[in-house]
Amino acid sequence: MAEVSATSLPVAPTSDSPEAVQARKQSNLAYTLLSLDRVRREAMNVFYDFCRIVDDIADDPDKPDADKAVALNAWRNEIQACYTGGQQLTLAAELAPVIRDFNIRQSDLLAIVDGVSMDIGGRRYETFEDLRQYCFGVASAVGLVSVRIFGCTHPNIDEYAETLGYALQFTNILRDVVEDYRDMGRVYLPQAEMRAFGVTEEDFADPTDNENCQRLFRLCHYRCKHFFNKARRLLPPSERQNLKAALIMGAFYEDILDKIAANNFRLTGNRVRLPKRRKIQLVWRTMRELKRPLPVRRLPGTAVVWGGGIAGITAAIELGQQGYTPTLLESKAYLGGRAHSLSDAPTGLTLDNGQHIVMGCYTAFLQLVERLGIAEKFARQDRLCVPYVSPDGQWSELAASDTPAPLHLLGGLFNFGALSSRDRVAITAFGAKMRLGAEPADHQTAESWLREHRQTDGAMRALWEPFCVAALNEPLKTACANLLYETIRRSLFGSVNDSAIFLSKVGLTEVFEPETELYLNAIGGAVRRKTQIREVIADNDCVRTILTSKGEEISADIHISALPWTALRSLLPSGSAVKNRVSSIPSAAIISIHLLGDTKLFDHPTGFVGLLDSPIHWVFDRTATLSTEHNGKYLYAVIISTADDWLPQKSEQIMERLQGELDRFFPNAKAMTIERSLVYKSKDATFAARPTTASYRPNVDDAPWDNVWLAGDWVQTGLPATIESAALSAYMAINALDESVNPAIEFAI
Incomplete structure (x- = not known):
């Protein structure tokens, strides 16, 4: 860019001018800088004024775009003069000693000017990566300068500052989406994401009750949480005291983000703000937390999830939420795994490979549904109601009554016409025993356990056999009693909400599409279909790379295998204990x-x-x-x-x-x-949910490689092979990531 004379730049107010002081008081910065000593606080005041002034140039509604460009280019010259010793005619004269005393990089200051320059001309951003470039300049580069003023020196500090900058700016964009459009005609959200959710720019004028906007804002919330959690993982324990101001600022913005979510993403023209009292509470909470040991967390990095079934989808989405950058691999052209849809060419019908009932006790799966914002794809039946028909055409219902638990089921039993009075008494007594702690013995069959508790033939026929077959895909005679016990405890003998029933209103594959890919793309992750894993190559007990059917080599810091046991066993090392166990699962x-x-x-x-x-x-x-x-x-x-x-x-x-x-x-x-x-x-x-199968089901951390964890409905979750077991296994695997960290190695620097 051609140079312009520094005299093209109007003289800016000094950092101690009434105008500058008032601007700082009106920002969140006033609270955060109280944690700094006087020298660093004054340096941050000067730096903040620089950021505010260049931002005001780009935002000035009365200044032509050409004049804005000239003024910002003049600031580039001013920054250069700070490093070459040239004459500075503006606030840059105060900025120069800050640059010198805190070793501020010229590239970071120029990146800030470049970032605000992107606001000139009403620019739009097509993809997340395009928007990330803007956010780097207006936020991450600000963080890179700030951590030097704070006195941070840890080798990871730049990545932490960049990541926290993204978290703050993406939150800022979400909070101000209505204000930016109404007042400035600006739209920062990626155009590709808007199209995917059917949102137009005009919708931002009043998105309060716009369901498409709320779905888009939920995705934005996920992106913000990704970067907040990634920053938490990157936080060097040795720098916590130096980063007090950054931690307070992060607490402010994350609280704003949580308020937006708590209001179901119903954004209005009134900016979400924190009252003074809440800010003081957050400052106090942050300072108190600094006195506590930092939880051990694995450093964020890349992750590859093997398999796009429910366990794989849950793992990839949760990894993203936790700050990792996941790639989800699926061998088929669609997601869903063993719960997918298929197309019938002769009729054009979309058919599911099986029917799945979701119950209110499926907390892990429903957490995934909530995170992806796909609840509207399910029809909810608030209370248990399961109809049955007998060969004689007689209909009866097992329907929970409108009373608190456990009376809701008791009322349902007494209205269930397929049961006799004797059957109902036996079931009620059994329920009471379960609540008092009656559990089956290991290796006991469901039938022997139920007979042990005096369940009648009628109860077995009309209640327990259908329930066991539906939940375990195994008849009572051979089913594992422990798995039946856990299923009964959570559903029939749980709360009223636990017995609610959800049925998909769309095909099973459509349940997860397009949200899974949109969410992963929104944080820099990806979904790769038609990518089958052919071979796993490991060095020193860690997976170095995986080879795909396309001849590709894919590497990552961590891996989660969410493949079915039938597919994983061919990839496991010959002779390994886990291969022998997995190969024995019927x-x-x-x-x-x-x-x-x-x-x-x-x-x-x-x-x-x-x-x-x-x-x-x-x-x-x-x-x-x-x-x-x-x-x-x-x-x-x-x-x-x-x-x-x-x-x-x-x-x-x-x-x-x-x-x-x-x-x-x-x-x-x-x-x-x-x-x-x-x-x-x-x-x-x-x-096969039999008593003998339990010994073959591996734990999530039983993989033969140190950087691989296992997920799937078939791992040891304590549940039968349900979609809840699949989702739960993914959360268990991700929790195990942090549990396996050795702090002496992870934070040795």
């Missing part, structure tokens, strides 16, 4: 049958029904998912659990057996013309 099958017909089989508000005394276990009405081209048609998904005996049969044989069962249970079935049927066999749908 599988259990599930068969899903999709029917498109012209007749309504049943009508129940839940949209599904269980079949008592039948090899067919559940029928789900999925008609609501049909497109308009199938108006007048009905779509059903039929589920056969514990289906190993069905696997050898051909589709025609299965359909013949199915038709016979439908005729037994639904009077309208004989009149239905089935226009399309599709049988989907999943041989390895779940692990």
Whole structure:
């Protein structure tokens, strides 16, 4: 850029002028600088005034863009003069000794000017990476200068300052999105993200009740949390006292971020602010925390997640939240793993490979749903209501009553027509024993445990057998009692909310799309589909790289394997203990049958029904998912659990057996013309939930490599192979990352 005369720059007020003092008092800086000694505080006052003045130049609504560019270029010359000893005609004369005394880099100061220059001309940012460049100049470069004034010298301090700068600026952008658009005509959020959520710039004029805007703002919140948590991991323990001002500023902005989230991202024209009392509380809290030992955290870095099922998606999203930069690898063209959708070419239907019921006790999975903002993709049934039909056409419901727990289930049992009075008494007594601590013995089957507690034949038939098959994909006779106990404890004998039921309103793959990729891209991560892992190459007990089916080599600091046990075992080292265990895990099958017909089989508000005394276990009405081209048609998904005996049969044989069962249970079935049927066999749908299987399930930290952790519904979570077990395993694996840190090595510098 051509030089311009320094005289083109108006004389700026000195740092002790009334104007400068008043500007600082109105900012959060006034509270943070109180933690500094006098010399550093005065230096920060000068530096803050420099930042404010150059920012005001770019924001001046009365100044033509050409004049703004000239003024900012003059400031570049002023900065250069500070390093060459040239004459400074403005505040730069005060800045020069600060530069000298604290060894401020010229590149950082110029980056600040370059950053505010990007505000000239109403620039837009297409991607996250484009926006990150802007944030580096207006925030991260400010942090790089500040930590030198604070006296920090740790080798990691620049990365910490850059990261915290991103956290503060991304929060600032989210907080001011309405104000920036209304007052300045500026939009800082990436255009690609806006398009993905169906948001236009005009929506920012009043986004208060705009659901698309709220979904976009939730993603922005995730990005901010990523950088706040990354900064926490980068914080050198030896620099905590020097960084008091930065920690206080971070506490202010993160509290603002939390207030935005607490208001469900309903942003208005009134900027979210912290009252003076709250600021004082945060200063006090931050100073008090400085007296406590810093929690041991692994340094942030790159992560690769193997497998894009629910465990993999949860792991990648949580890694991003925790400050890592994850890449999610999936061998197929879609996400979801063993809970995915498939396309039926003859009809154009999107069908799920199986049906999954989510319960309110699925806290790990629902945490993922909340984080991705995808709750609207599920229909919630506030209380337990499970309908059953008998071969004689008699319907009954296990429905929780409108009373507090545990009475809600008691009322439901007494209204469940499939049970006799004797059955209800036995179940109630059993529930009381469980609440008093009755647990099964290790290696005990579910049937023997229930018989031990005097469960009647009727209770076994109408309640426990259907429940066990649905939850464990294993009959009572061979099912693991411990897994059944844990499932019953969390769901049936939990709170009213724990027994709520959620059903997906969209295809299973659509549940996680496009949010998973959008969220990972928003922090610099990625999703890579059609990328199968062929080989794992390790050195000194650590994975050095993985080779893909495309011949690529992918490296990362840490890895989380979220592959099914059937896929992982071929990648494990021969002869390793974990390979032997994983190879011994038996599988259990599930068969899903999709029917498109012209007749309504049943009508129940839940949209599904269980079949008592039948090899067919559940029928789900999925008609609501049909497109308009199938108006007048009905779509059903039929589920056969514990289906190993069905696997050898051909589709025609299965359909013949199915038709016979439908005729037994639904009077309208004989009149239905089935226009399309599709049988989907999943041989390895779940692990076989038997007592002997428990000893083969590995812990999350049982991988044969020091930088790899295991996740999946099949690892040792204490739960059967459910989507809750999959999500829970991911959180367990990520918690184990920090638990494995050796502080003497991690923070040796």
